[in-house]
Amino acid sequence: MILTSAAISVFLVSYALIATERVHRVAAALGGVAGMTVIGLVDARTAFFNPDTGIDWNVIFLLFGMMVIVGVLKQTGLFEFLALWAARTSGGHPYRLLVLLVLVTSVVAPILDNVTCVLLVAPVTLSVCRQLGLSPMPYLVSLILAANLGGPSTLIADPPNIIIGSRAGLTFDDFLVHSLPLSVVLLVGYVVLARWLFRRHLTAPIDVENALGDLRPRDAITNMRLLVRCLVVLALVMVAFSLHTVLHLDPSVVAMMGAGATVLVSRTTPEEFLEEVEWGTLAFFMALFVLVGSLVEVGVIGEIGERAAAWMGERELLGATVLLFGSGVFGAFVDNIPYTTAMVPIVEDMVAATPHDGAESPLWWAFVWGADLGGNATAVAAGANVVVLGIAAKAGQPISFWGFTKYGVVVTTASLAVAWVYLYLRYFALA
Template identity: 60%
Template sequence: MSACLALAIFTVAFILIATEKVHRVAVVLTAAGLMALLGFVPGHDVFFSEHAGIDWNVIFLLLGMMVIVGIIKQTGVFEYLGIWAAKRSRGRPYRLMVLLMVITAIASPFLDNVTTIMLVAPVTVVVCGKLGISPAPYLIAEALASNIGGAATLIGDPPNIIIGSRAGLTFNDFLANMAPVVVVLFVLFVLLARVLFRKSFEYHPERVAEVLALDERKSITDGRLLVKCLAILAVVVAAFSLHSVMHLEPAIVALLGAGAMVLVTGVKSADYLAEVEWTTLVFFMGLFVMVGGLVETGVIHAVGSWAVDAVGDNFFAAATALLFGSAVLGAFFDNIPYVATMAPVVEDVVAQTPDAGTGRALWWAFALGADLGGNGTAVAASANVVVLGIAARHGHPISFWQFTRYGTVTTLITVVIAWGYVWLRYF
């Protein structure tokens, strides 16, 4: 009974988020409150449970990087990069989109996709403003590219960190097994973007001429401040990349970097706190508790157990179920709490495999499904939610369905190709 009621609350909340009849933050707070009030998520678990409560690693990673971005913004570097990007693309819409997607996809495996989006999205808003075009399609394309690119490494996508920890997989393991297919998927996505976003491309010759005449170097308002910020950012990036060596959670790295930048730069708190997406942070907190209700009442575990029983000892079928099942479920439940919940189930399946190679193949199928499923809907991955928040803050709101109609097509195509990769390489 409790499982059915928890599922009903989640379903109604998801429908309200999708239809945008009520603000998404109000929806998740109400749903999370109901889950706690009805005892589906005990009050203690809301704040302290690793699998059923708020994932503070994600919240504080976002907060730390938002503060860092807020301080860096004071230097004028985003406007500099915006003008530079506009000049390099000569204002051509598709060329500009590809340039921004490539930057995003290259940075995501090493910074993590959420951090990359928080750095690239402000540049996108600036360049689109200069060219007099809507940034929405470019922001959506960047979010999709970040989820694909971030799948390549252990630290590129938060679900990978969870999977790596549970399965004992290293940074190099991810690089050797995930990066090859990610490169193929990204190249195909670049070609697909030409078709997906063709109706959104705008070109205004007069605005392009104005931008080409600008001197981007004049955008830097404080060179010394920029040098300090870039030095600290470089240390933060290095710490992210050395996660498997230093054993520091990304959230700790982000908070330390934010604290160091605040101390060294002396920027006023009102300036950088104004850039923090508070509604996005609250939305995530409520979403984690909503999913926690499904975890505590056994809904997600029941789905996983059913899948395990259905495939039996056919391990290619198990890999297929993990890949497609994770893509579908991860698209609706946010892939971070979904992976945290399902990882023990996958571990049980892996324990039944005849050899280590087959077991690892199941982990890679699980990772690919969860990472690529993050493109499925507007709330399926942290990067997507952050993009929606940034777009709304700058007066260019992206609706749930506007994002999802692009994400669904991208997910379907990339997951099918990933399935072929798993079959060819491991079975």
């Protein structure tokens, strides 16, 4: 009991420091790990080798591999090309530009995972805002929110989907049939909601011709041969991501293979292809995994799940509702990947107590949607959030914890409400 209380206290203090930004988030997270080590919950085995309580190396190397690919692509001028294209296509209208970037994100996120998507689109967003003299905050926040809203759409769009799909036997096609329609509805709803959320930032149009002068998208490409080679590798990586279950390759392995191939075809030096790697973001993720793993170690997360299963009994709608909103709320405070890992065996027990299983179980889908959509609630709730805020800070355009969260909470609340209506109609009222 004393150890459990101590672990909860260390976690809450660390999270409070992250949320209030009294100290840098990496320092706060590493300090929390140090605290967990002092009370005896963290050692080399639990931190580095235990799949339940340690660092998820698949996520870390997925991020690292895609950061390397993005770093090489940046040298070709691709992001400046896309930024100029978006600027001219929008006609300088801030809201039209936001919608355009959301649409790009919603197309890319289901094909790649949402973290990879924001790695590719965030530099474009920063570049176009710089070209037009716009504050990047509403566009970067919208990029995160759109990526997470698109998270439920496919098996590979969000890491929790892969974890849940593997345990529940959910296929790529199952996600297209059951989950993609909800993502489409949510993304359309967000496009409308964003007009109100960022109404103070999306008013005055920009004179594109005056801002850009004679600059044309094609002028931004500095090395066409390198760009073609890198895009071929990226296309192969995307195909491999889509077929990773058939190829029996983890997404992290695909990303590392893609990073290696990109470095080989580009012939860049380590200093060049490592320049864009967000080392602080990777360190923050690793520390966060260990922090949450400590709560798993003392049984806090598992105890919550077990009590929920016992309370639900055979009341399937009640269980689905609790899973949807509970995952959304709980996932707002811890990264949704370790949370999903800890909860998935508990949900499996809950499903076993109901008449439905596999893709026909509303409990699995409620879990998927709650874990994915809850990722929008706070700045540290999902990988995409952490990555984009790290890129923004490195570019000299920092977005604070509360600067993101005040928008994220509104979108999360609305999206969970829509998800519940969809859940009720599809699996209960119209079943």
